[in-house]
Amino acid sequence: xxxxxxxxxxxxxxxxxxxxxxxxxxxxxxxxxxxxxxxxxxxxxxxxxxxxxxxxxxxxxxxxxxxxxx
Numbered sequence: 001x002x003x004x005x006x007x008x009x010x011x012x013x014x015x016x017x018x019x020x021x022x023x024x025x026x027x028x029x030x031x032x033x034x035x036x037x038x039x040x041x042x043x044x045x046x047x048x049x050x051x052x053x054x055x056x057x058x059x060x061x062x063x064x065x066x067x068x069x070x
Contacts, residue, residue, distance in 0.1 A: 008035075008043060015039060 011028035023040040034054040036047045060066060
């Protein structure tokens with residue numbers, strides 16, 4: 001999905017309250033897609049996922065499927 005910088009800037013980006021001002025993941029919804037970006041590059045590259053993919057990922061996080069990665 002290609003989005004220009006003005007489209008990215010107008011989204012309601014969310015950042016974890018655990019982020020302490022470093023390079024953090026930011027997340028926004030755009031139509032049927034969930035977008036992920038980096039707070040260090042707010043106009044930079046963005047990854048896009050379907051809402052179903054995002055729900056599956058969050059379920060995996062809650063189940064501990066990704067423990068030990070970070």
